[in-house]
Amino acid sequence: MSMRQLWEGTEARNWARDINGQTKLIILFLYAVLMITIDNPRSLFILFMLTLVFHGAAGTSFYKWKVMAVLLMLGLWGSMVSQALFFSQIPRTPLFVLVSPDTPFLGAVTGGLFVYREGILYGAVQGLRAATMLSLGLLVCWTSDPRQLLNALLSWRLPPQVAFMLVTAIRFLPVLAAETGEIITALQLRSDSQRGRTAVLQHIPYIAKPLLARCLRRAQTLALSVVSRGFFAAKGSVARQSWKKSEKAGCVAFCLFTLAVVGSKICYVLSEQGLYFGLLRKVYDISKMYL
């Protein structure tokens, strides 16, 4: 499977593809709000697992599951590594020392660098937030055509000129990628060493100038074409996908649910700071147990 195919949303089941772009973006945003609001590891895990259930229901292909699994594992591992080093809570148990506090300069600056056992677990739990958003983002990406999401943005009064620029950027992404490849080939051929003729990384710093120069020339040509047809100044009229009432109702319900979660969490945090209302005791209990 090519890189391009990997990011296409053509393999998903029809029901997932038919969902309006607005619905997908709203749910994605609200889900992100939930993920940064909730602290309870069990609730975070349930929300994460829910995204995997959505993937299963949307018919994500085996290859894409593998790609997602790799990305999720790497993300979680990164979070665990960083929190294992910087975990700043008690109790914490150093597993081994990376930089001793007695090490000249580094020890003094860092105060010692240890790998903490509790930090690994903490990193895994907190990494669930990013992992959930990655999983849901990939779901939206794999079940949507870019045009569908663009239509959603246009429905939210995105200026047609900006929409045009966005479409231009998306359309020219593969062209720019191909041009980058050509420039690298040219730089390899110009290289005076055997190693330079096969290397890629060493040519990267020299790609920018020719690539940007080509962009400017392309922009000149495109602008001439666009202006001559009066396309750029015209108001855009795009055939928009209808937004079903059931989807709207679902979005409103999810929005209310998210607001309730955020509201109760804020009340609970305020109660910890002394702004306590006896009436909200049940809300505090729910927040403490589940959020």
Place this chain on the structure above:
Amino acid sequence: MKKVFFWLVAVVMLLTGSDAFAGQQLDAVFPYSLEKRNIQTVSGHSTMPLYINLTSFDVPRIQQAEVSVRLPEGFSALPKEGWQVTKDGAVASWSLDADYAQNFDLLYIQAEETAVPGSNEIVVSVKGDGWEVQKKLQFQYDAAGGNVAQPQEKTKKIDRKKFNWYIQSVTLPVDPFGHRDDRTENGVIYVRDTTLEGFRNRMKGEGATNWSAVFNHPAAFLLLDMRNPQKDIRVLKFKAQLLDRVTGNVAEGLVTAGKTNHEAGEGWAGNTGEESETTALISLDGKKTQAFVLPLYVDYFKVLEGEYTLRVTVAGGGQQKIQEVPLTIAKKQSLGLMAVAFAFVCFLLMFILLFRMKKCIFEIGAKGAITVALFAAISFGGIALPSTVLGDLVHALLGPFSGLVTGLLSGIMQYLLIVSLLVLYRKLGVLTLLYVLKFMLSGIMFGHFSPIGVLSTSVYIVVTESLLWISGFYTKEILKTNYMFFVALLLGMGDALITFVNLEQMMFFYRLYYADWFLAMYMIVNGLLYSSIGSWIGYKTGIKLRQVVGE
């Protein structure tokens, strides 16, 4: 006249070298109270301190003094180091320093069953080389005053050897008057966020902790409820320590209030020689129940949030009572909140720039707009895409330090694109357009629509546009090399600020921990260094690209 003056000096010198002006002053108080309460009555079977203070002056040599305490019948001295208990009292030998000496001690006196109620007398005398001072102390003894004498207490056999004072309860947090606020969670202390101070301390070295702030504002007050059935009067040492719940080891965090001294200058010295504990002296003043409100001082620089056990130790007269209570220390995320508030302000300000965006598109024309779109595509394809796909791999390999590698893209490449585009199209709003397009591309291609993404983009837009506008970048006729060097540095500093705000946001929203030195390293390397380099290369690239535009 000269002779008189000579003799006067000689006499003074002789007198100062002798005991001519020597003197001793003896102070003794029984029953002694730390709070200087004038207590006259001793209750049945209680233990009371006898305070002896001897001041000796103008003796030019070290001298030995014999201290003796003669007690009335039915009273005995409790054993104490340095004292020899005799039949009718106790004796001790004190060494008095030369010139000026002050020696003091507390000796605990216990009333036996044979003690005679009514007026009694203790005689304290100190004998030295050719001198003797004496003090007589009168007090009343009330045999029925103690609980032990009361018949209802007979069921509770009191072991007199243990003095019978004990800790009834430890409550925290309370207010300075000892009142518990039911709205606050029991056993939770909130300590202030000191990320910025910690950062400053690291830059300045150790010892920069603001001790006056620490000791003027205790982290919490603790209510120590003591029971004293024998109505003892005692001076006790209070000690509070944080214990790691897993290992049981004493954890860092609590400190003891230091004192002002000449070496440390104004404020507080901080170094009291007592590590990781808050200590205080408390005085049992002969009541059956007594509550103490004690401040807990926290070294904000060292304390870590988490679940602890607070061990309270009260010791005195060779005995100690310990009580342990669970304690949670939570840090206020002030800096994180400030970062989020700043990001929200940027988010609101961004709307002003978004309203201007359409005007900007018409100002730069179709060619400019398409150029911005293509630059956004490169920014997305060359920075966001590799950062997403390869970033996780680098993150897994290098952990938190991956940013130093991916920063080559997000710092150098990003600012190269931005500045080269701005050199070509120097208009307010071009940058906003580029960032908005990049954000939307990420959203459409990867589904990256999140509150953090929106806030982060807002911070980028508002900070960078503001800095360029303030520096006069948009109004300069010609972009000279010196000026662009300044702009590159300015953008670097702006990116350092953006890096800091975005990392704080990440820490706040994702509950992550990063060390202050790590934030500083990221700000300097990823923010200042990479972005300044990228801006400078971008300026040079932009000048070359002008030739293409002019073709």
